[in-house]
Amino acid sequence: MTSEQRVAVVTGASSGIGAALAHELSRRGWHCVLLARRADRLKQVAAKTGSEIEICDVSDADAVKETAARVLERHPKIGLLVNNAGIPSHGSFLSASPERIEQVIRTNYLGSVWVLRAFLPGLEKATPSSVVNIVSVAGTTVVPDAGPYSASKHAQLAFSRALRAELKPRGISVLTVNPGPVTTEGFPQTRLINKRSMRWAVLSPERIAAKIVKAIERGKSEIVLPRWMRIAGISTGLFPATVTRVVAKGDPGRDVERPKDAGGE
Numbered sequence: 001m002t003s004e005q006r007v008a009v010v011t012g013a014s015s016g017i018g019a020a021l022a023h024e025l026s027r028r029g030w031h032c033v034l035l036a037r038r039a040d041r042l043k044q045v046a047a048k049t050g051s052e053i054e055i056c057d058v059s060d061a062d063a064v065k066e067t068a069a070r071v072l073e074r075h076p077k078i079g080l081l082v083n084n085a086g087i088p089s090h091g092s093f094l095s096a097s098p099e100r101i102e103q104v105i106r107t108n109y110l111g112s113v114w115v116l117r118a119f120l121p122g123l124e125k126a127t128p129s130s131v132v133n134i135v136s137v138a139g140t141t142v143v144p145d146a147g148p149y150s151a152s153k154h155a156q157l158a159f160s161r162a163l164r165a166e167l168k169p170r171g172i173s174v175l176t177v178n179p180g181p182v183t184t185e186g187f188p189q190t191r192l193i194n195k196r197s198m199r200w201a202v203l204s205p206e207r208i209a210a211k212i213v214k215a216i217e218r219g220k221s222e223i224v225l226p227r228w229m230r231i232a233g234i235s236t237g238l239f240p241a242t243v244t245r246v247v248a249k250g251d252p253g254r255d256v257e258r259p260k261d262a263g264g265e
């Protein structure tokens with residue numbers, strides 16, 4: 001690390017969007033600290049990007065506090081925090097296990113809250129600094145076959161928007177990112193990829209990462225990737241009953257358990 005480099009903390013950086021962000025941010029001159037649970041996979045990303053790693057389960061508030069204390073001792077100033085760690089629900093409110101429903105909320109929503117609170121002293125020392133929350137289009141609309149995931153993302157979206165107002169006076173900006181389908185380990189989007197007419201709608205983690213870094217540099221507050229998917233949130237906000245009715249008609253098998261890698265999350 002050089003003395004001019006600013007420090008970025010990225011959660012969920014062992015694969016998918018987080019790993020792609022580690023590459024993109026490192027290319028743009030950031031020194032990254034990468035957090036996740038799988039040490040072997042984090043080490044692979046770190047070796048290619050010159051980053052540091054911390055093994056941390058973001059759903060465990062005490063573990064997050066301990067990790068942040070270690071990182072802040074090495075790097076008192078944190079210029080950028082990316083809350084990206086997340087898991088799918090692998091089912092609906094009826095088919096997913098109670099344990100999974102709890103874990104989805106603890107990781108996708110509460111994990112973002114615990115990580116933000118633990119790293120806040122570092123962000124405050126580095127102002128103007130930034131927080132990026134990777135939410136989802138599923139946080140803006142109706143997704144019956146992945147209801148627990150969608151609910152966790154609705155909560156994370158509310159957190160991200162409220163945080164923007166709360167952190168602005170402290171010199172910390174917040175960017176909310178709502179991606180549509182991206183093909184990754186946790187979210188392979190098999191259903192869309194297997195349908196030739198829908199394959200175009202699935203983006204790569206690298207493409208998403210490049211757009212996120214551009215949005216940080218331009219000081220954006222909220223983006224949907226791809227842009228046209230804003231229609232999901234706009235139509236649901238304006239006509240929630242109609243959208244719910246249309247979605248229910250178009251998904252007659254919503255109560256049936258889907259295979260583990262089914263799309264829609």
Ligand SMILES: NC(=O)c1ccc[n+]([C@@H]2O[C@H](COP(=O)([O-])OP(=O)(O)OC[C@H]3O[C@@H](n4cnc5c(N)ncnc54)[C@H](OP(=O)(O)O)[C@@H]3O)[C@@H](O)[C@H]2O)c1
Pocket residue numbers: 011012013014015016017018035036037038039041056057058059084085086087107108134135136137178179180181182183184185186187189205265
């Ligand atoms: N792919 C999509 O279609 C899509 C669309 C919209 C939003 N998103 C969001 O994008 C984010 C990244 O997902 P992805 O698509 O890149 O999936 P991914 O490749 O499965 O990556 C998820 C990352 O989160 C980490 N993670 C999961 N649980 C964790 C925990 N308890 N503590 C720490 N790290 C944890 C995983 O690492 P370990 O397993 O090593 O801990 C992994 O690095 C998620 O928040 C997801 O909801 C994805």
